[in-house]
Amino acid sequence: MRPSFHGVQTPQDNHRQPLVLIADAHISEPLGNADVFFQMLTALERGAADVMFLGDIFDLWIALPRYEKALHHAFLAWCRRQKMHRRIGFIEGNHEFFLAQNHLEAFTWCTHRPWWRDDEGNLYCHGDRINRLDRRYIAFRKLTKNPISRAVIRWLPLGPSLVQHVKSRMKGTNQAFRKTLPLDALRAFGEARFAEGVDRVFLGHFHHRFDYQGARGGELHTLPDWFSQGWISVLTADRSDLRQGPWRDILPLA
Numbered sequence: 001m002r003p004s005f006h007g008v009q010t011p012q013d014n015h016r017q018p019l020v021l022i023a024d025a026h027i028s029e030p031l032g033n034a035d036v037f038f039q040m041l042t043a044l045e046r047g048a049a050d051v052m053f054l055g056d057i058f059d060l061w062i063a064l065p066r067y068e069k070a071l072h073h074a075f076l077a078w079c080r081r082q083k084m085h086r087r088i089g090f091i092e093g094n095h096e097f098f099l100a101q102n103h104l105e106a107f108t109w110c111t112h113r114p115w116w117r118d119d120e121g122n123l124y125c126h127g128d129r130i131n132r133l134d135r136r137y138i139a140f141r142k143l144t145k146n147p148i149s150r151a152v153i154r155w156l157p158l159g160p161s162l163v164q165h166v167k168s169r170m171k172g173t174n175q176a177f178r179k180t181l182p183l184d185a186l187r188a189f190g191e192a193r194f195a196e197g198v199d200r201v202f203l204g205h206f207h208h209r210f211d212y213q214g215a216r217g218g219e220l221h222t223l224p225d226w227f228s229q230g231w232i233s234v235l236t237a238d239r240s241d242l243r244q245g246p247w248r249d250i251l252p253l254a
Contacts (some may be wrong), residue, residue, distance in 0.1 A: 017086065020044065020251075021124070021233040023054035023204030024225035026095070027071060031059060034071055036230065040247045041078050047251065049234070050086050052116075054204035054223065055093020055126035063099040064153060079106045091116055093205065094128040094137070097145060097153075112145075120239055121199030127222070128205050130189045131182040181210055186220060194218035202233070209244070 027037050044051060061072055079088045083106070090110040092099050100112040109116070115125035132138065143149065190201050194216040201218070207225040214220065224231040224244060232251075233244045243250060 016237045018047070018049040018237050019235040019239075020049045020051045021054060021202060021223060021235065022051065022057065022226055023126075023223045023233075024056045024093070024207055024227055026056055026059040026225075026227040028059035029069070029071065033227070037226075038074065038078075040230070040232075040251070041075075043247070043251050045082065045085075048086065050088070051082070052087075052089040052124060053091070054124060054202070055091050055128070056095040056204065057090075057093070058095060060095055061099060062097045062153065063102045064097075067153075076103055076106045083108050089116060089124075091124060091126050091204075093126040094141065117198065121197065122235075122239065123193055123198045123201045125201065125203050126205050127203040130203070130205075131185045133182070133185070181206055181208055181222070183210075186210065186222065187212055187214075190214050190218060190220035191216065193220075 025033070025037055027034050057075070058072065062068070063072070079090075082088055087108040088106075090099065090107050092110075092112045098112075100110045104110050114129050115123050117123045128137070128141070186203075186206075190212055191214055193201050194214045199218055201220040203220070203222045204225070206222045207228065208222060209224045210220075210222040212220040221233075221242065223233050226232060226247070230246050230248070231244060232247045233242060234250055235242055
């Protein structure tokens with residue numbers, strides 16, 4: 001049986017600000033990209049835009065005691081401060097574990113579900129569960145993202161030393177599927193969502209920009225990653241225009 005997708009939908013309101021979408025930053029101390037990422041967060045404070053993180057913001061984030069680092073705590077502190085001024089949303093990616101369960105209060109909303117849907121026909125998704133042919137990754141996800149594994153990892157005496165092993169396993173689960181976009185799976189996912197009344201789909205995870213116009217008139221966009229060139233995406237306040245580019249160039253528009 002194919003697993004069903006159950007998303008989160010917010011109630012209708014009149015809140016309208018530009019929306020900054022950030023996907024696949026893969027922040028970590030060894031990669032040396034944390035300072036620039038936090039510079040971007042500081043720049044975001046100067047605007048009025050809402051912010052949505054579409055997953056894999058950290059190269060690895062196990063949101064449990066003993067596993068979190070200073071970078072994670074600094075990010076959570078920023079989110080707690082900024083949710084007083086703007087909406088801060090977070091969709092867990094395949095590099096985040098148990099974030100929604102343990103740090104929900106840091107965000108306006110945070111979900112481990114596959115997607116988040118607004119009341120204007122837009123659907124936002126990390127995207128790691130779309131390609132069902134990537135069976136090794138799907139199996140790995142089931143093994144590591146469940147209440148039993150959470151309990152085991154929390155209390156395992158040598159648990160923190162397991163982090164690097166988990167990280168290396170993640171990188172080895174789907175090497176063959178990272179070289180090309182799964183275009184058939186993306187189109188099928190888009191058409192299924194369009195049939196449910198969604199107008200536009202925004203995806204992270206794939207690290208490459210891809211735009212698809214559906215047979216029913218819907219649009220699907222895979223977003224460029226932050227990790228490789230610092231790109232972000234911005235939806236204008238009326239959600240009519242999607243602008244993408246390096247954050248230093250795009251943020252004044254937000």
